[in-house]
Amino acid sequence: MGQKFNPKILGFMCNWCCYAAADSAGVARYQYPPNVRTIRMMCTGRMDPLFIIDAFCVGTDGVFVGG
Amino acid sequence: MEEFVRKILAKIGIDSDRFVLKWASAAEGPRFVKLITDFTDRIKSLGPLREPGGVSKDDELQIKLLAARSALEKAKLRTGLGNLTKGFRKEGDYSDQQIKDKVNEKLTKSIGTEIDRNETLLRIQKQGPIAIDDLTEKIGVSGTDVEKYVAAFRKKGLVVKAEGRLSATK
Incomplete structure (x- = not known):
């Protein structure tokens, strides 16, 4: 196989904090892993x-x- | 709750580093990116939780998980956790150390017995008829504990014994 391990991560995020942080990170074009x-x-x-x-x-x- | 979940994961043989609870405010985009990147790296270094091929109904891990699930659905552990948080509020001490100590002191034992008890019933339902020695070996706790759980299930009429092997009713 030799496939790279791509973990499946589940993220539970608060609408007012972490989710908004994720949003702002997206708007500011920060790169982060797409596994979540x-x-x-x-x-x-x-x-x-x-x-x-x-x-x-x-x-x-x-x-x-x-x- | 974090410590409580870690204890449960440790009990069923999942590395408790696979679960994390972190805080990032709405203004902390860069912090969020760092948290996610670190966590993804950590999971990558731990490797996959299961064999390729994914979830199968009978693998050992799944049985342990389902046992933990049914233990968590019942009142005992939930009230245990609720009462613990009441205690923190009363004393006004929410430090990590305090939480760790209290969970260790008050809940570790009941987490163990509740999960074992539910695993016993689950295994009888799924793998029965099964001899009690096989059951004990698979669960990996002392025989007297398993016998105690089984005796309670038989009393309730959930489990019957025939020719030295246990099976679930219905």
């Missing part, structure tokens, strides 16, 4: 340990929670 699949949530206070276990259940390699 983002789920926008209204507040990271909604985070539940179950979400993280679920994420690993469906085959992600890592979970990033950004508040």
Whole structure:
């Protein structure tokens, strides 16, 4: 195979903080790795340990929670 | 919550570095880029979580994950975590060390037993009929613990024993 490992990362991001930061990083044309699949949530206070276990259940390699 | 999740991941054999909780304000684009880059590099160095081919229903990791999932759905661990946070509020101490100590002191044990208990039932349901020795070996805890869980399940009528092997009812 010899394929490069491209990790699947799931990102839970707060609408008001990290998601906005991601947005501003995009607008300012900063380069960052495209491995993160983002789920926008209204507040990271909604985070539940179950979400993280679920994420690993469906085959992600890592979970990033950004508040 | 971060420490709590790390404990669970460690218990089911996932490197707890695969999960991270970080803060970046809306004005901190460059910080966000750094966080994401670092985390991606970290996952890259850890390698894939599963074999190529992805999720299969019967692999060992999936059973452990499902066990953790059903343990987390139930009230015991959730109230445990809730009560712990109440304690932090009362004492006004939210330092990392304090959180680590308290989670260790109050929750580590119940995380262990709850996940083992759910794994026992899950394995009987999926892999039964199964002998109790095989069950103990696969779960990797002491036989007396497994026997205790099984006895409780039999009492509730969830599990039956026939010819020395356990299977789930229904």
